[in-house]
Amino acid sequence: MRFFLDTANLDELRAGASWGILDGCTTNPSLIAKEGIPIAERIRQITEIVDGDISAEVVATDCEGMLKEGRPLAAIHKNIVVKVPLTRDGIKACSIFSKEGIRVNVTLCFSAGQAILAAKAGAYFVSPFVGRVDDTGWDGIQLIRDICGIYKNYGFSTQVLSASLRTVNHVIDSAKAGAHVGTMPFKVMNSLFDHPLTDRGLEQFLKDHAKAFQPPAR
Numbered sequence: 001m002r003f004f005l006d007t008a009n010l011d012e013l014r015a016g017a018s019w020g021i022l023d024g025c026t027t028n029p030s031l032i033a034k035e036g037i038p039i040a041e042r043i044r045q046i047t048e049i050v051d052g053d054i055s056a057e058v059v060a061t062d063c064e065g066m067l068k069e070g071r072p073l074a075a076i077h078k079n080i081v082v083k084v085p086l087t088r089d090g091i092k093a094c095s096i097f098s099k100e101g102i103r104v105n106v107t108l109c110f111s112a113g114q115a116i117l118a119a120k121a122g123a124y125f126v127s128p129f130v131g132r133v134d135d136t137g138w139d140g141i142q143l144i145r146d147i148c149g150i151y152k153n154y155g156f157s158t159q160v161l162s163a164s165l166r167t168v169n170h171v172i173d174s175a176k177a178g179a180h181v182g183t184m185p186f187k188v189m190n191s192l193f194d195h196p197l198t199d200r201g202l203e204q205f206l207k208d209h210a211k212a213f214q215p216p217a218r
Helices: 010-018 029-035 039-047 063-074 088-099 112-120 130-135 140-154 168-177 186-191 196-213
Strands: 002-006 024-026 053-057 080-085 104-109 125-128 159-162 181-184
Touching (some): 002 186, 029 039, 039 063, 053 104, 063 080, 063 088, 088 112, 104 112, 112 125, 112 140, 125 140, 140 168, 159 168, 168 181, 181 186
Parallel strands (some): 002 024, 080 104, 125 159, 159 181
């Protein structure tokens, strides 16, 4: 499973890239607004840090508006994936973009039926929201399993991008379910490193080494 950071913060992206495990980035209007930088400018800055797919979301809700916004975003860099919502206009725009050779991430997916529509429209990614599905009382990880199974049945090339990952277990379970990509906040990616036994083991190794090889104090 590829790891994406769900952020528009450059410091977080630099940290993820420095670990050598960052495969891409997803953004949305809320994350861009939080940084206070216009979308096109921030996306250009991200392309200088992230060597991988970068999702840049349109703000328009009508098909013509999405096309008008998405084409210039796609032209910024070869790694840009235009992000559209899973609405009637979004699916229509996805179909047109796909025919033009522009890769599309269809976001705000909450059902397997919606995911089928995205695949039939030629989406490069579909983004089911695990955490938000859990919030409704349904099983977000089961949704990932269902979509992966359906795509496998019919040979759809659309990749499942597991989004709204709020915990380490969300990441692990998405990988077990077969998601191609997991996109997560920086704090979740950072937490993947942590385990108390790792800390204790390292502490013991260092103590043993010091005891054996450090010269005695005078």
